[in-house]
Amino acid sequence: MLSERIVTDVLLAALSTGGDFAEIFMEDTYNTSISMIDGKVEQGVNGRDYGVGIRIYQGFRSVYAYTNNTSRENLMKVALEAAAALAGSRQVQSIVLNRMCVEKFNPVRLEPQRVGQKEKVEVMKRAHNAAANFHEQISQVAITYLDVDQSVFIANSEGLMVDDRRIRTRLGINAVASKGNEKQSAFRGPGRHMGFELYEQIDVEEIARDAAQSAVTMVNADYAPSGKYPVIIDNEFGGVIFHEACGHGLEATSVAKGASVFAGKLGQKVASEIVTAVDDGSIPNAWGSQNIDDEGFKTRRNVLIENGILKGYMIDRLNGRRMGMEPTGNSRRQSYKYAPTSRMTNTFICAGESTKEEIIANTEYALFARRMGGGSVNPATGEFNFAVAEGYIVRNGKIEKPVRGATLIGKGSDVLLKIDMVGSNLATGQGMCGSLSGSIPADVGQPTIRVTEMTVGGRKEAE
Template identity: 40%
Template structure:
């Protein structure tokens, strides 16, 4: 990729009138998506995308351009255009002779591109058959398989020239069940930074059964009378609440802009002493894992909250420069078309020591949340609202009948302070996180949690 162009002269042209930081980001992505709907394959789409982003940081401002032409002439022209935004003396770019390949935490045993298309259409066809076989009340099934193989190279002044390769695979299935009472939906997915071997962890038949069962259980469920009550959030729910209720608020750009409820909370208690949260790009196989971020900084395990106390924020290079901090390796971008911004990787609320069964037994009456649905979070105030995709009444310390249409609302810092039991288990979720029009692959995780007095509001 960047070996095809003269990197040092291009960066020198970019910095010819000054600037604190200059960067070339080159990317090549091969992707494939298979979609099944209404019992038939609707789409098999594949493609390759390739291009370069050029960035100049001068006096705290970012100037950015991109092109899908990896060509000396084009890149020198763009670098010259961007250099006009700088004022001052030129800086000669200094780089290693060739990129250093960084080995990421995930080991790919079988590249998905090595498998035939029929193997991939077979996965979604199998999920459709299993889900429809669960009950005649399953009205619709949507099953999808996606893979991508992404190679990046980052050349930056001063002294960065690195490369990384990432492989993503994911299966998902959505079922709609219906009877005279209406329609309900169940969804399940599995995947990560893995090759074809991801099927050893995420069996397509199991995913389909879970999605169908969730839709069918909810179909027969009744609404729960709302109010403040104890809530147990199962590890099966993944870390959606952690990601949304606190994770975005700890991205340094939002905090600096005054867009986070945690902006002035460094060193203060923001959660129960039982709560510790990390963002960890080094967990093998998880969807948010990487060797380097999209600025060439090594991925790492960043402690965000320790025993309830806020310890740090997630930084990219720009936010670190502005704050006099160091990058935590969280500068991420959707593609070469975008500038990097602080983003989460795998955000984890760490497990405690209480067996999850004991947590459930400790509640006489309340709500057990097994699967979270969509939601909204105001990062400025910390207020949130989440739908409950799968939930149950807690009756005398046991899982009771399923509930339908429940929501949980509250405030991030207040809810985190309510946590008075932390389970010894840990459940992971996966997704694509959106921010400023960019989507990046992320993971999140949490143990079983109990939210005690004054309790979360259930609607």
């Protein structure tokens, strides 16, 4: 994308005031998004995001600057402006760039750029029809189609020069069910780090019907009882509990500054011994995978918790400096507009021994959260909250009735210790995770798990 000559000159300019490390991140991204409501295409947008981010370190200090104008003249100007935020004399005199080749383990067969808008619309119509015809209570179906083709080029003053291409495809299905004045919606959003061949691999109709089923079940459901009682969280997107309640606290962004309940606890028991959890950005074609992270490190499998013992964090270059630890391939950013930092990729609790049926059959009374909504967490205290999108009451070992409007709150560190059953049915779900370096695709996942006690918020008194 940029010539070696320009890269070297810009990096050296960035280091003119005493910086000890500089990096260039260049991006050229083509996006498509199409939205359909009630079977009619409402909007289609094609876009091109293009720009360069320049980053400089001096010890623990970090300066970041970005621009859309990638002429040599402007990049030099931006590098010098950024350098002006630091004060010191030059430490790095010369840079020798080495082009690095990365193994591309996320094969793409059908590049979305080569697929016509009409074919994309066909997939949307299939999803729409399946959901809309599912039940008479389905009052609206909204479908969104997305594809992103991101080419990146990363070079730094240690000589790294590497490029990568990330192609991601996703379909969003939102079904609304109505009964009288009441409405409930349900969302499914299957996505992968792959091209249009995604739609040969997933059953769009079945996923759409599942969304419709969920919305219909919830609109006919009573409100969830509030109080403290056991909660069974189903597999797949249920993993958002771990993502929010623990994952964010294991990111170096929080750990390095001591702003996490998990700081300083390596080797200590932080979870029930049946819990093992992993972050793995190297799973071929998974939604949160990439060949390299946004600092140019290879992604890999990182064990976070093993049999209840804290084993590792997710670490980026700058926080690695602060912590005296090696980066783990977790550095990510939404675009060139963000300095990268440690983020999750595909994060999940590993499979255990029990079957889902056993877990339910062995439970006297619990909330069964079949689908989780989103949530958030304060990493400093570990306090989290998230919404239950589809819930049921389990009584005497059987699913008794659907309930809606429940929220789960608690502390990640408490919940991890209270997991007393882990299923064998590990599955992942796709989400967009928002944090310091923007909104990025991330897989969450887990098997069905049981937590002995959680605070359930709802509109009804406890039963």
